Amino acid sequence: MSAATCDKALLLQAEFDGELDAAEAAELARHRADCAECRANWATLVAAGEAVRSASRHRAPEALRRAIEARSGSAPAGVPRRWSYRWREAASFAAGAALAAAIVLAVLPRQQEGIVGSLVDDHVRALQPGHLTDVLSTDQHTVKPWFDGRLDFAPPVKNLAAQGFPLIGGRLDYLRGHPVAALAYSRGKHLIDLFVWPEANGPVAPASASRDGYNVIHWTADGMSLTAVSDLERDQLEAFVREWQHAP
Amino acid sequence: MPIYTHPMGQDSAFAAVALPHLDAAFNLARWLTGNRADAEDVVQEAMVRALTYFPSFRGGSARAWILQIVRNAAYAALKARQGERFIPNNGDGEADIIEAIPDTSDNPETALIRAQDLSRVDAMIARLPVELRETLILREIEEMSYREIAQVTSAPIGTVMSRLWRARRLLVQAAERGDKP
Numbered sequence: 001m002s003a004a005t006c007d008k009a010l011l012l013q014a015e016f017d018g019e020l021d022a023a024e025a026a027e028l029a030r031h032r033a034d035c036a037e038c039r040a041n042w043a044t045l046v047a048a049g050e051a052v053r054s055a056s057r058h059r060a061p062e063a064l065r066r067a068i069e070a071r072s073g074s075a076p077a078g079v080p081r082r083w084s085y086r087w088r089e090a091a092s093f094a095a096g097a098a099l100a101a102a103i104v105l106a107v108l109p110r111q112q113e114g115i116v117g118s119l120v121d122d123h124v125r126a127l128q129p130g131h132l133t134d135v136l137s138t139d140q141h142t143v144k145p146w147f148d149g150r151l152d153f154a155p156p157v158k159n160l161a162a163q164g165f166p167l168i169g170g171r172l173d174y175l176r177g178h179p180v181a182a183l184a185y186s187r188g189k190h191l192i193d194l195f196v197w198p199e200a201n202g203p204v205a206p207a208s209a210s211r212d213g214y215n216v217i218h219w220t221a222d223g224m225s226l227t228a229v230s231d232l233e234r235d236q237l238e239a240f241v242r243e244w245q246h247a248p
Numbered sequence: 249m250p251i252y253t254h255p256m257g258q259d260s261a262f263a264a265v266a267l268p269h270l271d272a273a274f275n276l277a278r279w280l281t282g283n284r285a286d287a288e289d290v291v292q293e294a295m296v297r298a299l300t301y302f303p304s305f306r307g308g309s310a311r312a313w314i315l316q317i318v319r320n321a322a323y324a325a326l327k328a329r330q331g332e333r334f335i336p337n338n339g340d341g342e343a344d345i346i347e348a349i350p351d352t353s354d355n356p357e358t359a360l361i362r363a364q365d366l367s368r369v370d371a372m373i374a375r376l377p378v379e380l381r382e383t384l385i386l387r388e389i390e391e392m393s394y395r396e397i398a399q400v401t402s403a404p405i406g407t408v409m410s411r412l413w414r415a416r417r418l419l420v421q422a423a424e425r426g427d428k429p
Binding site: 048 | 263264267268269270271273274275278279284287288291292295369370372373384387388389391393394409410412413415416417419420423
C-alpha cells in the first residue's frame with residue numbers, strides 16, 4: 001500500500017496543520033515537488049478537513065451555561081435541581097456572572113455594559129438553528145440591498161472571505177427598541193456577529209470585553225458603531241476587526 | 249501557589265479561566281459520550297473537579313487544561329457505562345488500524361462531495377475509535393495545536409500525529425466507501 005513507500009506523511013500533515021517551522025517546510029517542499037504520494041496524501045488532508053467542517057460543533061446548552069454561572073443559593077428558576085444542588089456544593093464558584101461584568105468594566109466604559117450583555121444574548125439566540133440569518137448570502141451585493149427599506153441607515157457590508165472570514169448573511173435585530181443590522185461571518189466552525197448602528201460620536205478605537213465566554217470588540221468609525229461578538233479566541237476576533245478596518 | 253490572580257479573588261479567577269471554554273468542553277464531551285445528557289453530566293462533573301484542582305493550575309493553555317479534565321471525566325463516564333468493554337487504546341504500536349485500510353489512490357474529494365451531508369459526516373466520525381475521534385475533534389473543530397492535543401489526551405506528540413493521520417484517512421476512506429450512517 002502507498003503508506004509504505006513515502007515516510008513523509010506525518011511531516012506533510014504537520015505542514016498542513018501549520019506545525020512546521022520555515023526550515024522544515026522548505027525541506028519538505030523540495031521533497032513534495034516530485035512525490036506523487038505526497039500529492040495524494042495532501043488531497044486526503046484537504047478532503048478530511050472539508051468533511052469535518054460540515055460536522056457538528058455542539059454548543060453548551062443554555063441551561064447548563066446558566067447552571068455553571070449561577071450564584072450559590074440564587075440559581076435562576078428553571079435550572080434543574082441536580083445542577084443547582086451540585087453548584088451549591090461547589091459554592092465558592094458562584095461569582096461567574098459578576099466576574100464577566102468585571103472584565104467588561106475593566107475595558108469597556110460602564111455605560112456599555114448593558115449593551116454588551118444584550119448583544120451577547122442576541123448572538124447566542126442567533127446561534128439557535130434557523131435563527132442565524134434573515135438573508136442568507138455570501139455576496140455583500142445581495143446582503144447590503146436587503147437592508148434597504150428595513151433600516152433608516154445603510155450599514156457597511158464587507159465580505160472578508162479572502163481574509164478567512166467569509167460572510168454568511170445578515171439579519172435585522174432590535175437593540176433597546178432600535179433596529180440594528182447584524183452581519184454574520186464564519187471562521188472555521190465559529191460564528192461572528194457584527195452589529196452595526198449609526199453613532200454620531202467617534203471615531204473610537206476598538207475596545208474589548210468578555211462575557212459569558214464570548215469575546216466582544218466594539219469600535220466606531222465613519223459614523224457607525226460596530227460590535228463584533230464571537231466565541232473565537234480574542235486574538236482571532238481582533239484579527240477579524242483588523243481585517244474589517246482595512247478592507248475597502 | 250496559584251499564579252493566576254484576579255482582583256475579585258480565586259473563584260472569579262477560575263470563572264475567567266474556565267467559562268470561555270464551556271462550548272469547547274461541551275463539544276468534546278458530546279463527541280466522546282455520544283449523547284447530550286451524558287455530555288451535560290460530564291461537563292458539570294468536570295467543572296466541579298476543575299474548581300477543586302484550580303489552585304494547581306499553572307497558567308499555559310487554559311483550554312487544554314479544562315479539556316484535559318473534561319476528557320478524563322468523559323472516560324470515567326464511558327467506563328462506568330460500558331464496563332469492561334471500554335478499552336481505550338492508549339499504547340504505542342498502534343499500526344493495527346492503518347494496516348487494515350485499503351489503498352485509496354483515486355480522488356478523495358469526489359467521495360467527500362457525496363458525504364457533505366451533516367448527519368453522514370457526524371456518523372462517520374462517531375464510528376472512529378475514541379482516541380482517534382477525540383484527536384480529530386480537537387484538531388479540526390477546536391483547532392488546537394499538537395502540543396495542546398498532547399496535553400488534553402495525555403499522549404506524546406508523535407502519537408497525536410499518527411492518530412490524527414489515521415483518523416483523517418479512515419474518515420476519507422469511509423466516505424469513499426459510501427458508508428451509510
